Amino acid sequence: MPIQSLLDFRDPSICKRLVIKIGSALLVDATGQVEAEWLRTIVNEIATARELGIEVVVVSSGAIAIGAKKLDFPDGGRRTLAEAQASASVGQIELASVWSKLLAERRLVAAQMLLTLDDFESRRRYLNISATIRRLLKSGVVPVVNENDTIATGEIKFGDNDRLAARVAQACDADGVILLTDVDGLYDRHPNDPEAERLAEVRGITAEIHDMADSESGSGVGTGGMTAKLLAAEIADRAGIALAILDGRPENPLARAMASQAGTIFVPQREDSGRRAWIGGRMRFNGSLTVDDGCVTALRDGNSVLAAGITRVAGNFKRGDIIQVLDVAGREIAKGLVEYSADDVEAIMGKQSGELEAILGHAPRSAVIHRDHLVMM
Known part of the structure; x- marks a missing residue:
């Protein structure tokens, strides 16, 4: 206790x-x-x-x-x-x-x-x-x-x-x-x-x-x-x-x-x-993702960050980095381990899951930030 x-x-x-x-x-x-x-x-x-x-x-x-x-x-x-x-x-x-x-x-x-x-x-x-x-x-x-x-x-x-x-x-x-x-x-x-x-x-x-x-x-x-x-x-x-x-x-x-x-x-x-x-206590980041209101609601319901909900990419992060997730007002709502580099996220943001393989040239991962590696603030 x-x-x-x-x-x-x-x-x-x-x-x-x-x-x-x-x-x-x-x-x-x-x-x-x-x-x-x-x-x-x-x-x-x-x-x-x-x-x-x-x-x-x-x-x-x-x-x-x-x-x-x-x-x-x-x-x-x-x-x-x-x-x-x-x-x-x-x-x-x-x-x-x-x-x-x-x-x-x-x-x-x-x-x-x-x-x-x-x-x-x-x-x-x-x-x-x-x-x-x-x-x-x-x-x-x-x-x-x-x-x-x-x-x-x-x-x-x-x-x-x-x-x-x-x-x-x-x-x-x-x-x-x-x-x-x-x-x-x-x-x-x-x-x-x-x-x-x-x-x-x-x-x-x-x-x-x-x-x-x-x-x-x-x-x-x-x-x-x-x-x-x-x-x-x-x-x-x-x-x-x-x-x-x-x-x-x-x-x-x-x-x-x-x-x-x-x-x-x-x-x-x-x-x-x-x-x-440890993820939630992180204080320094190589970048961030801004997500739309629908994505914010989905995250609060326990879902992952998907490409379709991303509206902006900032920084020069690589796969495996811990980054911030921001809402449209710039407020930090989560931190998580990102599955793609900043360049790849920029290429797929706003796109539906079915479009990602053609854009990336390989089978996409299940999420940009999976819920198992995401901490809500």
Whole structure:
């Protein structure tokens, strides 16, 4: 049974594997130093979870913020890509050292994993990530994951560790994700508004829920914001993983949130297979297909993308690529593994199945994107 409440996150019969993400604003102070005493309370909570039988993976921000202060870079080291990468190179050493030291105090071994968006977009590398994390957990190790900002560019970058945490949770088949941040959940309007109310539970992320989000990071240190957290919740939801946004500012934040029932939990509404969850979590694409309203209706009824319903082809994709499916208004309605190259789709779009062999010169495949390789958004 999937997680249904905050208390379920500390029940090993329900939550056997947990991903905890910690934002830069919590972990690094204004002088660029790690909040070691606060972090020690988090480590104690990780150790308690391990004693209960819950495996824990950490996604830790903070490397750029730490390195920028050491290098005396302005704007948190994010003024240029080169400064961000240099900051990460310096900060990651210290960040890993702190995690290793504090976990060792509780007789736990830390493992560092630095990953990029490309690592998750490649099916082979994604499966390697999954295997590595599972093996580390089986050995009693606490993996500490961060984006590899020393090499990541705009094209191969998550841009926030919220979505990274959700993808890590997918890869290791976690039951829950906890995002520790500097707010205590999702509010129906900006939290500074005196009439704002916190949502204790969300079942299904709708356009109305997205409208509540603030896309900016409140601290000026991180790169997330509530929009990124909602996108992470959508990624988790596709794999049947619950996600909670909790206030990480006090010491022992997990225990405090559980005791007070403060925070927002996103209860999953679907549970795609591992491959479908991977497809649904994809963030980069070599192209897209635009389909007509009839095709949209057919897809929502569980059908495949056929050539007859395609009105536009964009990009330079090849057979086997994961691409987007858009409606006539340009909204993403699905992602899927395409059975034809972009040139072939352009040649057959709008055509009926009986016409395809004459156009292509060979027997056509059953669909442009088969329903077994299609994930609705």
